Amino acid sequence: MKAHIVGGGFGGLAAAAYLIRNAGVSGPNITIYEADDRMGGGFFLGGSAESGYNLPGSVFDSEFRCTFDLLQTIPSASNPAISVKDEFFTFNTRHPLDDRARLIDRNGKIVHGPRFGLSWHDGFDLARLALTPEAWLDGRRIEEFFSARFFSTEFWLCYSTVMGSLPQHSAKELRRYLNRTLHMFPYISDMANIWRTPANQYQAFIEPLVAWLRARHVNLQTGVFVQDVGFAASPGITVNRLDIERDGAATAVTVAPDDVVLLTFGSQAADMSVGSMTAPPQPQRAGRSWALWKRLAQARPDFGNPDAFFGAAHVPDSHWVTFTVTTTGTEFFELMSALTGSETGRGGLVSLIDSGWLLSLSIFHQPEIIGQPLGTYVWWGYGLFPERNGNFVPKRMDACTGAEILEEVLRQLRFDRQLDAIMASSICIPCDMPYVNNIWLTRTRTDRPRPVPEGSTNLGLIGQYVEVSRDVAFTIEYSARTAWEAIQLLLKRGPAPPSVYQAQWDPKALFAALKVFVCPTTARP
Ligand SMILES: Cc1cc2nc3c(=O)[nH]c(=O)nc-3n(C[C@H](O)[C@H](O)[C@H](O)COP(=O)(O)OP(=O)(O)OC[C@H]3O[C@@H](n4cnc5c(N)ncnc54)[C@H](O)[C@@H]3O)c2cc1C
Numbered sequence: 001m002k003a004h005i006v007g008g009g010f011g012g013l014a015a016a017a018y019l020i021r022n023a024g025v026s027g028p029n030i031t032i033y034e035a036d037d038r039m040g041g042g043f044f045l046g047g048s049a050e051s052g053y054n055l056p057g058s059v060f061d062s063e064f065r066c067t068f069d070l071l072q073t074i075p076s077a078s079n080p081a082i083s084v085k086d087e088f089f090t091f092n093t094r095h096p097l098d099d100r101a102r103l104i105d106r107n108g109k110i111v112h113g114p115r116f117g118l119s120w121h122d123g124f125d126l127a128r129l130a131l132t133p134e135a136w137l138d139g140r141r142i143e144e145f146f147s148a149r150f151f152s153t154e155f156w157l158c159y160s161t162v163m164g165s166l167p168q169h170s171a172k173e174l175r176r177y178l179n180r181t182l183h184m185f186p187y188i189s190d191m192a193n194i195w196r197t198p199a200n201q202y203q204a205f206i207e208p209l210v211a212w213l214r215a216r217h218v219n220l221q222t223g224v225f226v227q228d229v230g231f232a233a234s235p236g237i238t239v240n241r242l243d244i245e246r247d248g249a250a251t252a253v254t255v256a257p258d259d260v261v262l263l264t265f266g267s268q269a270a271d272m273s274v275g276s277m278t279a280p281p282q283p284q285r286a287g288r289s290w291a292l293w294k295r296l297a298q299a300r301p302d303f304g305n306p307d308a309f310f311g312a313a314h315v316p317d318s319h320w321v322t323f324t325v326t327t328t329g330t331e332f333f334e335l336m337s338a339l340t341g342s343e344t345g346r347g348g349l350v351s352l353i354d355s356g357w358l359l360s361l362s363i364f365h366q367p368e369i370i371g372q373p374l375g376t377y378v379w380w381g382y383g384l385f386p387e388r389n390g391n392f393v394p395k396r397m398d399a400c401t402g403a404e405i406l407e408e409v410l411r412q413l414r415f416d417r418q419l420d421a422i423m424a425s426s427i428c429i430p431c432d433m434p435y436v437n438n439i440w441l442t443r444t445r446t447d448r449p450r451p452v453p454e455g456s457t458n459l460g461l462i463g464q465y466v467e468v469s470r471d472v473a474f475t476i477e478y479s480a481r482t483a484w485e486a487i488q489l490l491l492k493r494g495p496a497p498p499s500v501y502q503a504q505w506d507p508k509a510l511f512a513a514l515k516v517f518v519c520p521t522t523a524r525p
Pocket of ligand 1: 006009010011012034035036042043057058059060224225226264266267268269288290292322462463464473475476477479
C-alpha cells in the first residue's frame, strides 16, 4: 500500500507522521507532493538577516491535543534528547506571557477596565451564541448576536486581534471559538495562558517534523503541483491517478485501489506576496492553492464549495498585511519595554486600537530565528484592516512599502524622536495575505467536505477547509485533526483522534470565565 499526500503544510506533514506512527505505513511508501519550493505551507520562514526576514506570528494553547500528541514523538531540533512538545511546554512554563499593555489608545494610554468592558447584557449575548445549536447558525453573522457597543469593548478588541474575528464573520465559527477558548477569558488581556513557540514556527515545528520524516525515508517532493485527480468508474469514489506538473512538464502517477490519497484543500497562505523596504507587495491572484479543490468540487457537490472561501469578492473580509522587522538597533525594544512595562518577549500582542489599519505588534522572545546573528533582533506585526488608510501615512496598508508601514507604526507609538535611528537600523518586510482570515467567512454546513466523503474507498481530505466537529480552523491543530481523522476512517488502524477540548464542560474553566462577570478584580490592574 502506498500513500500519496498532496500539500506539505503542517496538515500534510502530520498526515505522513500519523500514517507511520498510527497506521504502520512505512516511510518509503509515503510521498508528499508540495507545489512550493519548501515544505511548511502557512508556517514559512523567508528572507535573511541581511535582506530582512519574513514569517508569520502565531499563538497556541496547551489543548492542541492532536498536535502535541504528535509532537511528543518528534525530537526537538535544538535538543534531540527532548521532544518538540516538551521543549514547547517547558519554554511556555518558564517564560509565560505577562502582557501589561495589550491595548494602547491614540494617546499612548494603556486601555484596561473592569470585566474587560463587558456588561451583563454582553455576557448574556455571549452565552446565547455559545448555547445556540450550530445547525441553526448556517450563514449567520456575528453582528446579528451582539449590540454595536460590544464591538468596541476591551474584550472584543483583545479577542478579535488574537483570533482574527470581525463583526461580519461567521457566528458558527465564533460559537466554536467561545466553547473552545472559554478558559482563556480571564487571561484575554495578560495572555498568560496563550502560548507561543520558543523560536519561529518553521524552525520549532516544521523543520523537526520534516527531519523525522526524512529519517524514515518519506519521499518529500517540492515544486510539484497536483493538477487533477482521476477516478475509477467504480466502486464509489476511488482515485486511480494523480496528474502532476513539475518544472513545466506534466506526468501522471498511477494510484492502486488499495493506496490512499490525502488532498489538502486550499491554504490560508494562498496568493501571498512579499514586498520590501522600498516596494509594496505586488498582489498575486493565481489561485493555485485552491485550484484542485475547485476542479473537483465542480464535478461533485459533496466535495464542498471553495467559492465560499476563495475568490476576489472575499478578499476585503479575509485580508491581512503582516510585516516582519529585522533590526540591528536596540532603540525600538528599549522604547517598547518602557511603554509596555514588559521585558522583551514577555509582552504578547500589543494592539494600537485607534490606528486605521488596526495594528497589532508582537515583540518576540529573542532570538526568534535559530542562527540569527548576535546583535540582530526580530519583531512582527499585522494590520487587520489593510484596505483602510493609515493615520500618518495616508495610504492603504496593502499599497505601502515596508518603510511606510514602519513609519506609521513608529508614529502611532509616538516614537517620533527616535524614528530616524530606528528606520536606519531596521528592515521591514511587508507580506500581503489576501485569504489568511477566510476561515472566518460565513459558511453553511455543506461548504466544507468531510475528511472522508461518502462512498470514498481511498480518498481523504485534510486541512482547514474540511469539516470536523467542534474544532476551530485558524490552527495547525485543525489541520492535524483532519489528517488523523481521515487516516483512521479510511484505514481503520490506530486510535481515533482525542476529543476536542471544550471549555464549557470544564468546571475550572467555566468558573474562571464566570468570575470575569461577577468579580471585576479578575481583570488585572
Ligand atoms: C499569518 C499566519 C498566522 C497564523 N497563526 C496561527 C496561529 O496563531 N495558530 C496556529 O495554530 N496556526 C496559525 N497559522 C497556521 C495556519 O493557520 C494553519 O493552521 C496551517 O498552516 C495549515 O496547515 P495546512 O497544511 O492545512 O495548510 P497550509 O499550511 O496552508 O499548506 C497547504 C499546502 O498545500 C499546498 N498545495 C495546495 N494545493 C496543492 C496542489 N494542488 N499541489 C501541490 N501542493 C498543493 C500549498 O502550496 C501549501 O503549501 C498561521 C498561519 C499564518 C499564515
